[in-house]
Amino acid sequence: MELGKVLAALADPHRRKVVTDFLAGPDDAERTCTSFNLPVSKSTLTHHFRILREAGLVLDADYGNRRGITLRRADLDERFPGLMALLENEARHFAE
Amino acid sequence: MELGKVLAALADPHRRKVVTDFLAGPDDAERTCTSFNLPVSKSTLTHHFRILREAGLVLDADYGNRRGITLRRADLDERFPGLMALLENEARHFAE
Numbered sequence: 001m002e003l004g005k006v007l008a009a010l011a012d013p014h015r016r017k018v019v020t021d022f023l024a025g026p027d028d029a030e031r032t033c034t035s036f037n038l039p040v041s042k043s044t045l046t047h048h049f050r051i052l053r054e055a056g057l058v059l060d061a062d063y064g065n066r067r068g069i070t071l072r073r074a075d076l077d078e079r080f081p082g083l084m085a086l087l088e089n090e091a092r093h094f095a096e
Numbered sequence: 097m098e099l100g101k102v103l104a105a106l107a108d109p110h111r112r113k114v115v116t117d118f119l120a121g122p123d124d125a126e127r128t129c130t131s132f133n134l135p136v137s138k139s140t141l142t143h144h145f146r147i148l149r150e151a152g153l154v155l156d157a158d159y160g161n162r163r164g165i166t167l168r169r170a171d172l173d174e175r176f177p178g179l180m181a182l183l184e185n186e187a188r189h190f191a192e
Contacts, residue, residue, distance in 0.1 A: 004107050004112070007103045007107040011100050011104035012100065080186070081185060085178055089177060
């Protein structure tokens with residue numbers, strides 16, 4: 001994981017929402033790309049998840065008939081301490 | 097300050113170097129754009145400092161014959177707790 005790529009991935013509000021939605025749920029949650037209800041086209045959705053995956057923020061498991069997205073929370077916490085807390089804090093800030 | 101703009105500004109390694117150089121010095125340091133020795137053209141340097149300023153990371157004081165750049169450390173620590181620590185940690189990681 002490279003900080004530059006991670007920050008670039010998180011600079012986009014839709015990609016940030018994916019991560020903060022994961023952070024608001026159980027640690028080992030596996031979700032589909034569409035479950036985040038991002039208001040974007042299918043091709044844009046694919047693009048966003050590719051950027052998240054290439055930055056190392058999520059894993060994308062291909063089960064043939066569906067894909068399962070998971071947040072690499074433990075890896076992120078080890079490599080970039082404080083980053084997930086920063087995003088959680090920001091998500092709370094805007095929820096208030 | 098918006099987190100998206102701040103993260104986009106910090107996604108670039110040259111702009112991140114400006115911030116980590118400030119973090120390695122005294123809190124109230126005022127520096128010139130050229131003092132960071134970024135290996136870029138003058139117009140690219142101007143561009144980078146504009147992005148940093150517009151994101152709210154630095155203040156840029158115009159003294160007529162020179163400009164003084166300062167890091168908005170207190171504002172950043174208040175608005176985005178943990179962000180500066182993350183960058184310092186990363187700078188140490190790569191210095192080791």
